[in-house]
Amino acid sequence: MIINHNMMAMNTQRAMSVTTSAQSKSIEKLSSGMRINRAGDDAAGLAISEKMRGQIRGLNQASRNAQDGISLIQTAEGALTETHNILQRMRELAVQATNDTNTDSDRRELQNEVKQLKLEIDRIGNTTEFNTKKLLEGSAAGPREKVDGVVQINNNSSLSISGLKALQDTFKGIGEGKASSSGVLINGAVILVRETKTSGSFQSTDFALYTNDGKRLSGSNMSSYLNISQSGIKLGSSITASTAAQGKQVGMTLSGMKVGETVTFVFGKNEDAKKVLSGSMMFQIGANAGQTTFAAINDMRVKALDLSGVDISTKWGAAVAIERIQQAIEKVSSQRSLLGALQNRLEYTIRNVDTAAENIQASESRIRDVDMAKEMMNYTRLNILQQAANSMLAQANQAPQSVLSLLR
Structure with missing residues (x-):
């Protein structure tokens, strides 16, 4: 028998320490109702549930966004009801x-009322707003024009650009190209292409990309799109292209064209892209980027409404x-029909x-929340072990006392 090291007491104390730590975690879970209170409880579960929490909060905010959108639409539609x-x-x-039962004097009196009614239509259009945002004066009308780009065609062909300025140019083919579709979205932002050069070699033509607020876009591996008409028939063709920094266009090609064919590009008004773009309203109705819808009023x-010249005096x-x-x-x-459809x-x-x-919340709950019944069973087990360890530690400490009987 040894007395310098009480191994029974040390083993019992170690077991009791482990039980105490486990009991502490169990108490924490029972008091918080959460199975995962820190990363150490379940690292993978924590990472998964945090992503779910982000989705849940994003979806809840998207729901509120949609409700705000309905409120905005109802405000605009109510004003349009009066305009109607x-x-x-x-x-x-x-x-x-x-x-002809009316005299000229009668018609002049009727025209006076029409003048006042036109003033009221303008007043409604100028003052209807939601959260200080004007709704009926055209700032939320959306893009009015689309500015298209320029394409390179295999072999020598002619090019005509119509709009305020029309011209034709012949350029060199640069090999086979690809076809795609019209319209561009980069991270949910509509991108328009503005041509800055219409002569010379199209292998070095410069382009600029603009976002909805007219800011120049930088990036790489973006796609540019345009509508092409051949002999008055609009094609669903498009182009695949890459861009260097600052939106410079390089290597744009189109396949399927024949030598001598004319490709027409409609540039619309010869305006800067910032002026061409308008303020279409965007509603974020999802938890992730790009999950949006647009409203144009x-x-x-x-x-x-083309009522400025209305005169009923004759x-x-x-x-x-x-x-x-x-x-x-x-x-x-x-306009009211469109707003009603969007509201629905x-x-x-x-x-x-x-x-x-709700469904993601249920999934997150299954990962993160504690099963109270199961955890109570675990806590009861640990509590019994803790009491048993206390009792055994007392017994282990009593064992060396028997040495004193040898010294009597």
Whole structure:
């Protein structure tokens, strides 16, 4: 028997220390309700659940975004309802003024009311806003023009560019190319191509890429797209291209063209891309980048509705006004229909996003939350072990005391 090292007590103390540590973690899980309180509890589970948490919070915010979008649409649609009512009244007055039972003086009085109604349409268009954002004065109308790029065709061919400035140029073929489709999205941002050179060798033609806010884009391995018409027939052709830094275009090719064919590129107005782009509203309706939808609300003021010249002070002017006002009514109806369709879509989006968030929340819960019944069983077991260890440690400490009997 030895007394310098009480191995039984040391072994018991070590076992009790392990039990105490496990019991502490069990108490932490029971008190927090979480199976994973730190990375050490389950490193892989923590990483997976954190990604899920990001998705859940993103989806919840996307649902709120969609609800805000519906509120914006309802604000715009409510204002357009009044615009509709005003236009119907104007049409009614125009029909009345066309009737020859009215004198010229009567028609002038009717025109005075029309003037006031037009002023009210402009007031509605200028003042309708949501969160200080103007809705009906055209700033949310979306892109008005698309600016296209230039293509290189196999062998020698002619090129014509139409718009404010039209020209033809002959350039060298650079080998086989690829076909793709029109339209560009880079990380959810619509990219338009603005040509900066229309003569010389097209193997060194410079291009600039712009985002929706008109800022120049830098990057690599981007795609450029355009619409091509051949003999008046619009083709679904496109091009695959790579870009160097600062958006310079290189190596753009198109296949399937024959020698001598003319490819027409419509540049629209000869404006800077920043001016061509407009402020289409974008709603983020998903948890990830690019999960967006757009809303375009056209200018709903008098000039945009082509009502500036409406004058019912004469019989013939009133007859013309009926047609113009009817066209304006149809424009407003079309805009309201689009807004109504988008509102319905956002309502479906909210339900879908909420369901997705709920399902991911359930998955995250299964990974991260503790099973209380199971953990209580574990805690009870550890508690019994702790009490047994305390008792055994007392017994182990009593064993060396028997040596004293030998010294009596």
